[in-house]
Amino acid sequence: MSMKELLAEDCGGRNPLLDAASHITRDQAFRQENLKTKHLSGYGTDELMVREFLEESKLGQEALMRRPPQSFQMQRLLQEVQEIEGSRQNIVQPGPSVSVITRSQPSSQWASEFLETAKEGNWIEEFNSQSNYGSHQGAFQDVWDTAKEMPLASDLLQQSETWATEFAEATSSVNNQRASEWVSEFKNEDIWDKMETDWQRAALDSPMDLPWLEASQSEQRANEYEFSDENPLSNSPNALEVGKQRRAEGDLSNAVLLFEAAVQKDPSLVEGWLLLGITLAENEQDREAIKALNRCLELDSNSLEARMAIAVSYTNEGLSMQACKALEEWIASNPKYSGLINPAGKFSSRKNAESSLLSGELYGRLQDMYTEAARLMLNNEIDADVQEGLGVLLNLTCEYKKAADCFRAALTVRPNDARLWNRLGATLANGGNSEESIEAYRTAxxxxxxxxxxxxxxxxxxxxxxxxxxxxxxxxxxxxxxxxxxxxxxxxxxxxxxxxxxxxxxxxxxxxxxxxxxxxxxxxxxxxxxxx
Structure with missing residues (x-):
C-alpha cells in the first residue's frame, strides 16, 4: 500500500490511517482498566517504559483477581454443535444388523436367491471368452505327449543296477588278483624296512623338503636320555657302587654323574638305569628321570620298582594317562596280582598314547584292581607297594584324604622310607593341610x-x-x-x-x-x- 493511499480518502470512504488512530483512541480495554501514564522523574526513557510495563502488568493481574467468576457458556456451545450437525448432509447411515436381517428373512430364502442368481449368470463362459486358454491348449498337449515318452524313475534305477552288476562282474577277477598282491606285499616285512630306509635317506638328502619327517625324528630323539657333554666322573672306576655311596650321603648331583658313567660303559645295565631314574626324580628332575626309567623298562619290563617310580614321575608332570598305564603295568607285572588283570580290557599301548587326559573307564578299572589287591592281605600283611600305588592313583583324582590314609598304611610297613614320607607330605599339602605336611617333610x-x-x-x-x-x-x-x-x-x-x-x-x-x-x-x- 502506498503512502498516498494511507493519507488520501477514497470516494465515499474514510482514510485508513485515521481509522487506525480512532481505533487506538477508542480502545475500551485501557479505559476499563483505568490505566494512566505516570511521569516518573529521575528515570530515563527506557527505564520509564519498563517501570510502566511492570505496573500495568501488576494492575492487570489485580483486576483479573477482582473480576467475578463467569459460568461456562453452554448455550452458545450447544448452538454451534447444532449448526455443525445441520451441515452434515452426505453422512452414510448404518444399515440394519445381521440379527435383524436374520429375524426378518429366513435362511431358505437366501439359498433360493443365490441359486437363481447362479443359474442366470454365465460367468464360466465369460471367463473362457476372456482368457487365452484355447490358444495355448496345443502347446500344453505337446508338452504332455513329450513327458509320456520319457522313461520312469523306476526304469532308470533298474538300468543303473544292471550297469553296476555288469561292472562288478567285469572287474571282480582283476580286483581279487590285485587284493591278493596287496596283502602279500603288506605282510612282507622287507618292504617296510626298505621304506623306512628310503625315508631316512630322503630326510638326510633333502631335509628342507621333508620338514615333517625331520620333526618326527627330532621328537624321537627328544625321548632319548641325553648324557652330560663333559662328565668329570666318566672315567671313575666302579662308578655304580660309588654312585650308590654318594646317593646315600645325599650327594645326588654327583651320584647322577656316576650313574651316567656306569650306563655309558654298559648300556644294558638295568640297575644303573633304575638308580639313575630314581636319583633324578629325587633331585627334582622328573623329565630326565622318565627317560632313564623308560630305558630301564625297555631292558627289563618286569621291574616293579621302575614301574612305580615312573608312575610317580608321570603324576608329578601332570601326565595322568601315562601314570595310569604305568600303574596298570605294575599290577600286570606282579605275579601276586596279575590275575586281577582282564586281558580283554587291558590298556593298549597305542590307544591314547599321546594323550595326557585321564580316562574315566581306565581309572575306574585301576581303582577296582588296586582296591581288590589291598583287600587280599596276603599272609595277613599290608603290602606297602599296593598302598603306595593306590595312594598315587587317588592323587590323580584329588582324593587327598584317602590317598594320605594309603601312604600312612604303607609307612607302617616301611617307616624309614623317605620317599613315602615325602609323598605323604605332598598329599597333605595338596589337601590343604600345610602345617601337617611340614612334619612329614622334616621327617623325610x-x-x-x-x-x-x-x-x-x-x-x-x-x-x-x-x-x-x-x-x-x-x-x-x-x-x-x-x-x-x-x-x-x-x-x-x-x-x-x-x-x-x-x-x-x-x-x-x-x-x-x-x-x-x-x-x-x-x-x-x-x-x-x-x-x-
Missing amino acids: LNLFPGFVRARYNLSVACIHLRAYREAAEHLVSALNMQASATLPGKSSVMSDSIWITLRSVLSKLERRDLFPDVNNRNLQRLVQEFGA
Missing part, C-alpha cells in the same frame, strides 16, 4: 638330608603359610645341593622350577634388588643373603 629330610625334592616341597608349604623368609632359605639350600655337581660353564643341573619359585618368593619379600641375581643364576650372592 631327617632320614635323607640330601633329598632335594623334599626340601623344595617344604619351601612350597612355607609359602602357603606365608613364611616367605623360611621358604627362600629352603629354596636356596635346594639349589646349592644341585649346584654341587654343576659342570663348568653350565647351570642345567639346577632346576628351573626352583629358580622360578624363588623369584616369586623374593617378590613377596619385596626384595626386587635380588632379581638380577636370579636372572643371572648368581647363587653365591643368594647364599650370602639367605644362607644354605
Whole structure:
C-alpha cells in the first residue's frame, strides 16, 4: 500500500490511517482498566517504559483477581454443535444388523436367491471368452505327449543296477588278483624296512623338503636320555657302587654323574638305569628321570620298582594317562596280582598314547584292581607297594584324604622310607593341610638330608603359610645341593622350577634388588643373603 493511499480518502470512504488512530483512541480495554501514564522523574526513557510495563502488568493481574467468576457458556456451545450437525448432509447411515436381517428373512430364502442368481449368470463362459486358454491348449498337449515318452524313475534305477552288476562282474577277477598282491606285499616285512630306509635317506638328502619327517625324528630323539657333554666322573672306576655311596650321603648331583658313567660303559645295565631314574626324580628332575626309567623298562619290563617310580614321575608332570598305564603295568607285572588283570580290557599301548587326559573307564578299572589287591592281605600283611600305588592313583583324582590314609598304611610297613614320607607330605599339602605336611617333610629330610625334592616341597608349604623368609632359605639350600655337581660353564643341573619359585618368593619379600641375581643364576650372592 502506498503512502498516498494511507493519507488520501477514497470516494465515499474514510482514510485508513485515521481509522487506525480512532481505533487506538477508542480502545475500551485501557479505559476499563483505568490505566494512566505516570511521569516518573529521575528515570530515563527506557527505564520509564519498563517501570510502566511492570505496573500495568501488576494492575492487570489485580483486576483479573477482582473480576467475578463467569459460568461456562453452554448455550452458545450447544448452538454451534447444532449448526455443525445441520451441515452434515452426505453422512452414510448404518444399515440394519445381521440379527435383524436374520429375524426378518429366513435362511431358505437366501439359498433360493443365490441359486437363481447362479443359474442366470454365465460367468464360466465369460471367463473362457476372456482368457487365452484355447490358444495355448496345443502347446500344453505337446508338452504332455513329450513327458509320456520319457522313461520312469523306476526304469532308470533298474538300468543303473544292471550297469553296476555288469561292472562288478567285469572287474571282480582283476580286483581279487590285485587284493591278493596287496596283502602279500603288506605282510612282507622287507618292504617296510626298505621304506623306512628310503625315508631316512630322503630326510638326510633333502631335509628342507621333508620338514615333517625331520620333526618326527627330532621328537624321537627328544625321548632319548641325553648324557652330560663333559662328565668329570666318566672315567671313575666302579662308578655304580660309588654312585650308590654318594646317593646315600645325599650327594645326588654327583651320584647322577656316576650313574651316567656306569650306563655309558654298559648300556644294558638295568640297575644303573633304575638308580639313575630314581636319583633324578629325587633331585627334582622328573623329565630326565622318565627317560632313564623308560630305558630301564625297555631292558627289563618286569621291574616293579621302575614301574612305580615312573608312575610317580608321570603324576608329578601332570601326565595322568601315562601314570595310569604305568600303574596298570605294575599290577600286570606282579605275579601276586596279575590275575586281577582282564586281558580283554587291558590298556593298549597305542590307544591314547599321546594323550595326557585321564580316562574315566581306565581309572575306574585301576581303582577296582588296586582296591581288590589291598583287600587280599596276603599272609595277613599290608603290602606297602599296593598302598603306595593306590595312594598315587587317588592323587590323580584329588582324593587327598584317602590317598594320605594309603601312604600312612604303607609307612607302617616301611617307616624309614623317605620317599613315602615325602609323598605323604605332598598329599597333605595338596589337601590343604600345610602345617601337617611340614612334619612329614622334616621327617623325610631327617632320614635323607640330601633329598632335594623334599626340601623344595617344604619351601612350597612355607609359602602357603606365608613364611616367605623360611621358604627362600629352603629354596636356596635346594639349589646349592644341585649346584654341587654343576659342570663348568653350565647351570642345567639346577632346576628351573626352583629358580622360578624363588623369584616369586623374593617378590613377596619385596626384595626386587635380588632379581638380577636370579636372572643371572648368581647363587653365591643368594647364599650370602639367605644362607644354605
